[in-house]
Amino acid sequence: xxxxxxNKMTIAPMKKLFWRMGLPMIISMVLQALYNVVDSIFVTxx
Numbered sequence: 001x002x003x004x005x006x007n008k009m010t011i012a013p014m015k016k017l018f019w020r021m022g023l024p025m026i027i028s029m030v031l032q033a034l035y036n037v038v039d040s041i042f043v044t045x046x
Contacts, residue, residue: 009017
């Protein structure tokens with residue numbers, strides 16, 4: 001028998017989806033902001 005795959009977006013709890021999808025975006029934005037600050041400090045000292 002074939003298993004019917006369900007969309008995780010429709011059956012997963014909202015809190016779990018928020019952390020699973022939002023956390024990577026939050027981490028990437030924080031790293032990008034940190035890189036920009038460090039780059040600005042480096043360029044200012046040149």
